[in-house]
Amino acid sequence: MSAAAEYQALRTGLGAHRLPRDVIGCTGPDAAHYLQGQCSQDLAPLEIGESTETLVLAPDGRLEALARVVRFEAETFLLDVDGGHGAALLERPARFKLRSRLTLEPLEWVCIALRGAALDAVATPEAPVVAAVDWNGWAGLDLLGPPDAVTLPEGAVPCGEAAWEAARIESGVPVMGRELTGGVIPAETGTVARTVSFTKGCYTGQELVARIDSRGAAPPNRLVGVVFVEDAAAVEPGAALFVEGRDRAAGRLTSIAWCFGLGALAGLAYVHRSVEVPGPLFVADPSGTAPQAAEARSLPLL
Numbered sequence: 001m002s003a004a005a006e007y008q009a010l011r012t013g014l015g016a017h018r019l020p021r022d023v024i025g026c027t028g029p030d031a032a033h034y035l036q037g038q039c040s041q042d043l044a045p046l047e048i049g050e051s052t053e054t055l056v057l058a059p060d061g062r063l064e065a066l067a068r069v070v071r072f073e074a075e076t077f078l079l080d081v082d083g084g085h086g087a088a089l090l091e092r093p094a095r096f097k098l099r100s101r102l103t104l105e106p107l108e109w110v111c112i113a114l115r116g117a118a119l120d121a122v123a124t125p126e127a128p129v130v131a132a133v134d135w136n137g138w139a140g141l142d143l144l145g146p147p148d149a150v151t152l153p154e155g156a157v158p159c160g161e162a163a164w165e166a167a168r169i170e171s172g173v174p175v176m177g178r179e180l181t182g183g184v185i186p187a188e189t190g191t192v193a194r195t196v197s198f199t200k201g202c203y204t205g206q207e208l209v210a211r212i213d214s215r216g217a218a219p220p221n222r223l224v225g226v227v228f229v230e231d232a233a234a235v236e237p238g239a240a241l242f243v244e245g246r247d248r249a250a251g252r253l254t255s256i257a258w259c260f261g262l263g264a265l266a267g268l269a270y271v272h273r274s275v276e277v278p279g280p281l282f283v284a285d286p287s288g289t290a291p292q293a294a295e296a297r298s299l300p301l302l
Contacts (some may be wrong), residue, residue, distance in 0.1 A: 001127070001157065002193050003160060003162040003163045003166075003260070003280045003281055004163075004260050005157075006157060006158075006159040006160060006162075006163035007163040007166050007167060007260040007261070008161075008260075009098075009116055009144070009157035009159055009163075010115045010116055010159055010163055010164065010167045011028075011115075011117070011138075011167060011261065012114045012116060012118070013115045013116045013117070013157060013236070014114065014118040014119045014122065014153065014155055014156050014157060014177035015107065015114070015156070015157050015159040015163070016112055016113070016114055016152055016156040016157065016159060017112070017113045017115070017157055017158075017159045017160075017163075018082025018110065018111075018112060018113075019083075019111045019112065019113040019142065020082065020084070020111075021080045021081065021082065021083055021110075021111035021142075021144070022080065022081050022082070022083055022084070022085060022086020022087075022089070022106065023079070023080045023086070023106070023107040023109040023111075023144060023224055024078065024079045024080070024086055024089060024090050024104060024105070024106055024107065025072075025076060025077075025078055025080055025103075025104070025105050025106075025107050026039070026077045026078070026079060026102055026103075026104055027075055027076040027077075027102060027103050027178045027265055028075060028100070028101045028102030029072075029101050029102075030100040030101040030102050031077050031102045032075070032077070034076055034097060034100045034102055035069065035079075035093055035156065036200070036201070036203070036282070037083035037201075037202065037204065038056060038092070038203060038204055039054040039055070039056060039067075039069060039187070039203060040054050040055040040057060040195055040196045040203055040205070040206070040209065040251065041053065041054035041055075041069070041195055041196065041197050041200075042197035042200040043069055043071070043077075044145065044200070046069070046071040046101075047071065048071050048072070048073060048074065049070075049071070049072075049129075050071055050111075050192060051069060051070040051071075051131045051132075052067055052068070052069055053066065053067070053068055053069075053191075053194055053195045054066075054068070054069055054124065054195050055067075055191065055192075055195045055196065055205075056065055056089065056092060056204075057186065057203075057204055057205025057206075057208075057209070058182070058204075058205055059204055059205060059206040060205065061182065061184065061185070061186070061206070061207060061208025061209055061210070062182060062183060062205070063180055063181070063184045063185070063186055064088070064089075064092060064182065065081050065085060065088070065089050065092075065176065065180075066081070066082075066174070066176060066180050066189075066191060066195065067079050067080065067081045067089060068080050068081075068131065068142075070128065070129050070131065070144075072128075072129070074248075077258045078107070078129065078144070080111065080144060081176060081231050082175050082180075084176075084177065085176045085177065085263065086106055086275060087106075088221055090104055091131055091219035092113060100168075103277075105220055105273060107148075108146065108147075109128075109144055109145055109146055110144070110145070110146075110147050110150060111132070111142055111143065111144050112127075112142070112145075112150055112152060113133070113140060113141075113142050113164075114140045114141045114142075114143065114152075114153070114156065115138060115139070115167065119139075119140055119141065119153075119154075122153040122155070123153065124141075125141065125143055125150075125151055125152060125153050126149075126150075126151040127145045127149060127150045128142060128144065128145035128146070128149055129142075129144040129145060129150065130142075130152075131144065131145055135171050135172065135173045135298035135300075136171050136172050136173075136299065137171070137300065138167060138170075138171035138230065138300070158184070159248065162257065162258070163260075163278075165255070165257040165262075166257050166258060166259045166260050166261065168255075168299060169225070169256075169257055169259055169266055169267060169268055169301070170225075170261050170262065170266065170301045170302045171270065171299075171300045171301075171302070172190065172223070172225060172299030172300045172301065174189055174190070174223060174254075174268065175255075178237065178254045178255050178268075179223060179254045179255065179268055179270075184270075185208065185211055185212070185219050185220070186201065186208075187212045187213075188219045188220070188221045188222055188223060188270065189218040190221055190222070190223045190299065192209065192213070196209055198210065198213065199208050218273045219273065220243075220272065220273060221251070221270040221271060221273065222270065222271065222273060222277075223254075223268060223269070223270055223282065223297050223299065224251075224268070224269055224270075224271055224275075224277055224297060224298060224299060225266060225267070225268060225269075225296070225297045225298070225299050225300070225301040226241065226253060226256075226266060226268070226269045226281060226294050226295070226296055226297070227259075227262060227264050227265075227266045227295050227297055227301065228264060228265040228266065228267075228268045228292060228293070228294045229264075229293040229294060229295065230292065230293060234292075235253065235256055235265070235267075235283050235292055236253075236256065237253055237254055237255055237256055237267070238252065238254075239252070239253045239283045239298075240252060240253075240262050240283070240284065240295070241253060241269055241271060241281045241282070241283060241294070242282055242283070242284065242291075243275060243279075243280070243281060244280065250271055250275050250281070251269050251270055251271030251272060251275060251281070251296075252269060252270055252271050252273070253267050253268075253269045253283070254267070254268050254269055255267050257278070261301075261302045262301060262302070266301060268299075269296070271275075271296055275296055276296070277296045277297065277298055278295055278296060278297050278298070279295065279296050280293065280294070280295055280296075281294045281295065281296050282294060
């Protein structure tokens with residue numbers, strides 16, 4: 001099946017994508033209290049089987065991880081994060097747990113992401129964890145569990161990376177290692193509204209998040225979409241973005257893919273708060289020929 005057809009399944013049909021996620025189990029009588037002090041989101045309301053998204057921050061308030069927390073049992077929580085970032089997330093509570101009565105262990109689980117409008121017409125799939133997901137209207141379910149415990153609904157279309165990246169970028173979904181890195185301020189990422197509680201008690205890194213919110217100030221940069229006007233096959237993540245008439249780079253491209261819903265090459269980028277959105281941008285061609293023209297747009301792109 002073509003990437004375009006897989007993309008349509010993720011949007012209007014029933015698409016299934018093997019999503020790389022690292023899963024960590026946190027169990028013990030102090031697990032709830034400890035995680036409440038480490039996560040930006042309020043975990044106290046979570047009932048067994050419920051989940052929420054949270055930021056895990058460094059003491060200075062900068063991002064360490066965007067994670068999901070599931071209350072699996074009364075004294076057991078699961079944390080899952082983009083693949084390849086579980087070791088760092090596991091190291092964080094291991095470093096700060098001190099005498100807390102809890103154990104932490106990586107789990108050999110998988111995550112299958114189901115997306116598409118036809119998902120509403122099928123019975124709820126079976127898995128140890130079934131977590132609802134909605135990013136800017138791109139909704140579905142994530143199924144987490146041991147490989148032999150995750151069952152896909154009949155008719156689900158397996159979808160590859162090209163289709164997934166197109167839908168992810170169009171929907172403005174940031175991922176660890178690209179949009180979400182150690183130097184990023186949470187307010188720049190567009191995730192604060194869905195990951196931060198401003199009514200819970202203290203947590204690590206709270207001061208910077210609360211200060212920016214209380215002052216109503218714009219962060220130095222913001223995450224936006226970038227749609228290229230022409231075929232820009234030579235452009236890669238990390239490319240500097242410029243505004244006409246300015247010598248200094250105005251932003252940095254973090255992800256790029258052919259986006260079937262737009263019929264164009266598009267990406268995600270951080271741009272300086274002075275950049276007009278929507279507004280023109282360009283990427284200097286590495287070969288020294290004509291620059292690649294693009295437009296900065298608000299997210300989501302569709």
